[in-house]
Amino acid sequence: MSDVIKPPPTANPALEIVHSPSLYQAVAERLRLMILENMLAPGSRISEKHLCETFGVSRTPLREALKVLANEGLIELLPNRGAHVTEIDPQEVSDLFDVMAVLEGLSGSLLADRASNEEIAEIQSIHNQMVACYQNQERSEYFRLNQHIHHRLTEISGNRVLHKLAPSLMTKVTRARYAANMQLERWEQSVEEHELILQALKKRDGPALSAIMSLHMQKTGDAVRQRLQPN
Amino acid sequence: MSDVIKPPPTANPALEIVHSPSLYQAVAERLRLMILENMLAPGSRISEKHLCETFGVSRTPLREALKVLANEGLIELLPNRGAHVTEIDPQEVSDLFDVMAVLEGLSGSLLADRASNEEIAEIQSIHNQMVACYQNQERSEYFRLNQHIHHRLTEISGNRVLHKLAPSLMTKVTRARYAANMQLERWEQSVEEHELILQALKKRDGPALSAIMSLHMQKTGDAVRQRLQPN
DNA sequence: GGAAGTAATTTTGAATTCAAAATTCAGAAT
DNA sequence: ATTCTGAATTTTGAATTCAAAATTACTTCC
Structure with a gap:
């Protein structure tokens, strides 16, 4: 394997590193997405060399990205033994939704x-x-808009800490939802809950809005829990 | 400046890198502490070379640590213009306490x-x-125990996400408290609130405990807010 | 045939090197 | 004296290099 012809940056255009503020951030972004969508299986080992070739970057920015992801809890760094994608622990997912709910x-x-x-x-x-x-x-577009509306709501709430914190937790929520592969029944219910949220928001009824938004997240959590623990 | 005699790792023993799981973590830990205790002034620029000499490490692990701290929001990385310690923004501190309270x-x-x-x-x-x-x-020992009891409480609560999340937020809380330089009056009140927390915990009165713990954080926030915005 | 020990290879952790960008400084022109 | 220009220096971003640790492969022995 000494005469491998190094391909131009990367074969798969979906994996290409583009619009980068800085290289490590672009890599981190890509990795997050790959973990989120289960392109990197939970528990699997991440080969630095392989990823470097995939992304067409050297080890330095890749390793910086790995440190950041480890801090976010998406991967684990075992000293001298490489990086592993963290398993989706049903208990942790459950805990996550409790936190998200409040x-x-x-x-x-x-x-x-x-x-x-x-x-x-x-x-x-x-x-x-x-x-x-x-x-x-239109499932995937609904999913995208759902992310967007949550993002905007935390932004409009005006609490910057909340707005910074939510996305990193949401990444894990989304990952769990991917893994749980939500069903249609819950979809209908979810739309109804969003309807109630809008009503409370328009009435500017704080206690009601707070209760409904919290409940909505709890119910989403219940649905995900059920699918992750088929007992 | 070509014949500078490189000193043994570091002059100040308090800054020495010790018990390291890995180098970048030890560096990150040290940096967190330095920022927390205002040894690195808010807004000040962080010179990579200077810190490398202070810690006795090369730039690689230092830069990895900087990436992690940036992700935590303790520093800002301006592309090609170095790292700066984030300012303590009263509004953000206020937001932080609201989040901590829930x-x-x-x-x-x-x-x-x-x-x-x-x-x-x-x-x-x-x-x-x-x-x-x-x-x-004994102010500083009280402070230490206060950190410890909060840490144990989130741990005993059994929610792992909460237990992982709290410390990084607490770092910022502590930083704000350092900056606010809390007074004694609040100290007495704080001890009384802890007393109430213990009582509710022993009675296992969930709603009461929840309310008191939340209120305790809110009041701490009020005190810090007051001192950061002397208006 | 299987286990144990050892050498070769690979992978990781960290320092060093190199190129590009930003900053500083000196000198010239107004 | 002040501002502008451009070279020298410093600092940053990223690749490469080097050493240590871990993994793999091979040989030997039972």
């Missing part, structure tokens, strides 16, 4: 006080798109 | 259900030591 509750309280009319209209608009996706059974 | 609330709910008698006895013991420290006005 954070959503906080978000709801703040939103009722702070959302402007324009912002509420924007949320309504995203919600309408989501309903349309549901009716057309 | 997390403490969750912790309280869980603790009432899950703490064993032995664990409650352990918490009581730490609390007793804290009271003794208060009576003897």
